[in-house]
Amino acid sequence: MAQTPAEIIQDGGDITITLTDMESYKLKQCESVIKAGLSTFLNVGQALATIRDNRLYRAKYDSFERYCKSVWDLSKGYAYKQINGYETVTLLESEMSPIGDISDEESPDEKPKILPINEAQTRPLTKLKKPEDQIAAWDIVLKRLNSGERLTAALIAKAVKEVQHNNGVETVAQTRQAVNTTHLVSNLFKKQYQVLLDIIVGEKSAGWQGTKRTEVVKYLKELIKIVESDD
Secondary structure (H helix, E strand, O other), X not given: OOOOOOOEEEEOOEEEEOOOHHHHHHHHHHHHHHHHHHHHHHHHHHHHHHHHHOOOOOOOOOOHHHHHHHHHOOOHHHHHHHHHHHHHHHHHHHHOOXXXXXXXXXXXXXXXXXXXXXXXXXXXXXXXXXXXXXXXXXXHHHHHHHOOOOOOHHHHHHHHHHHHHHHHHHHHHHHHHHHHHOOOOOHHXXXXXXXXXXXXXXXXXXXXXXXXXXXXXXXXXXXXHHHHOOO
């Protein structure tokens, strides 16, 4: 016998409840409100971008940042998060192919696109400065969604880290190739450079646990100073 007006079903750790018609109606209304609220970040981001790009603030304010703070009490960081989120979703919407199931009555142009639904989900993607990297990360996200995972900021962050890792591997490989093929440095320099590169890659892979990254940067800068010095 059901404990509620609906039958409770255990399904892979989740409990599924068949709602009554009235409950389903109320849920649909509430979710419509939530969906509308989540989508406002795109509208806000677009409006802020328009004001910034066209300098519409200049009648009273000498900078976009001062306008945001004075009129809306928005910090520079918050305003740009909204803009960056809007620009990222716009990029994905224009560049990514639609995915999802499609019925016989639908045309390919009507296939739904899966995009970030709030600013928090766009935040990891904005760490990737190149549009092609953002698209590559989102492609990874879509593949994970097709495998049954849920769309979350954490899932997107993992995809971003994967792209960053792949870029790092590619950069190291290109650097190795460039040093090995150049005729402008000695063989001794090539060998020692490769050793240093291996050490840096190893420390990075270990999460800089044994070596502080800022110290590595500091000493590499000292090496550059020595190389550039005529003394």
